[in-house]
Amino acid sequence: MYNEFINIKTVFIDVDDTLLDFGRCASVSMRAAAAAAEITLPEDFEALFHRVNNSLWKRVEGGSLTVPELYKIRWNLIFGEAGIDFDGVAFENVFLKELAGSAEHVIGAEELLEHLKSRNYVLYSASNAPQLQQEKRLAKAGFLNYFKEIFTSESVGAQKPSREFFEKAMALGGVADKDSCVMIGDSFEADISGAAAFGIKTVWVDRKGVSAEHPGVATRVVKELGEIKGLL
Ligand SMILES: [Mg+2]
Structure with missing residues (x-):
């Protein structure tokens, strides 16, 4: 089967309601x-x-x-x-x-991060939130060490879903090739439409089951984080 993620090396992941249960x-x-x-x-x-x-x-x-x-x-x-x-x-x-100080895990978050680490992907978190807050929460969750860097709207200087957010996050991470990146997130507006418009691949964690309202935008749609292990 054709794997559209075969060239992926860099993974951007949203935090709230993707890794931590907001x-x-x-x-x-x-x-x-x-x-x-x-x-x-x-x-x-x-x-x-x-x-x-x-x-x-x-x-x-x-x-x-x-x-x-x-x-x-x-x-x-x-x-x-x-x-x-x-x-x-x-x-x-x-x-x-x-x-x-709150850091309640989404089910399967730790397993997913462990899996991505074992496959040698470079991970960056990508969220619209205060920098220190996300660093503290990811540390408390035990997730901080999985990431090369924690990117937030504050540290990047732009907000998802703007093109600038993804452009600047790639530049800060020293990532040159859009084809080597994927964005994983739960929000169609913030994570998926923005990253897709910018031109990077996406995995939409659609827990609400609303993906039929936005056909053909996300590269792949999953219901649970566990399904991503079959893609990356
Ligand atoms: Mg989110």
């Missing part, structure tokens, strides 16, 4: 921040957080909001909807600190 990390962090603030969270708090958070990150990916702006408005929007009277910026600061 839902579980956020859940643990918001509960800790709420306990510190002495506020009681409503029952549907996690769903509310993810709805507001996802819509804000879509705006970041679309270029109409910056990450620092997101941090200023995220919890104020959530508290506004939940009818909670608390300073969202103060809460965000505690939440981010907690999040920086």
Whole structure:
């Protein structure tokens, strides 16, 4: 069978919801921040957080909001909807600190990294997040040593899905040949469409099962990280 990944030497991997389970990390962090603030969270708090958070990150990916702006408005929007009277910026600061220490694995993440290392791929993480936060979380997860470098929107100076992010990440990694790179990630908007438009191969970890809405963009679509071991 033809293997479209035969020339791959460099692997860029998204972090949140690809290697680390952001839902579980956020859940643990918001509960800790709420306990510190002495506020009681409503029952549907996690769903509310993810709805507001996802819509804000879509705006970041679309270029109409910056990450620092997101941090200023995220919890104020959530508290506004939940009818909670608390300073969202103060809460965000505690939440981010907690999040920086959270490192819940996605199932199969460690096995995948071990597999890629054993096959001698050069690995770079690639995420839209603060640099120190991702370094701490990957270290806590026990994943830091698998990577040659940790790339974030902060260290690269551009955000996924922009062309600049992938261009600069390749340049920083000293990678000249697009055909030798693959991007692995869970977000169609941030990871897959951006990397595909830039011209590198992609593996979409489509846990939500929405790949039929975007046919022909990802090089390959998988449901679980374990399937990638059959590709790379
Ligand atoms: Mg992600």
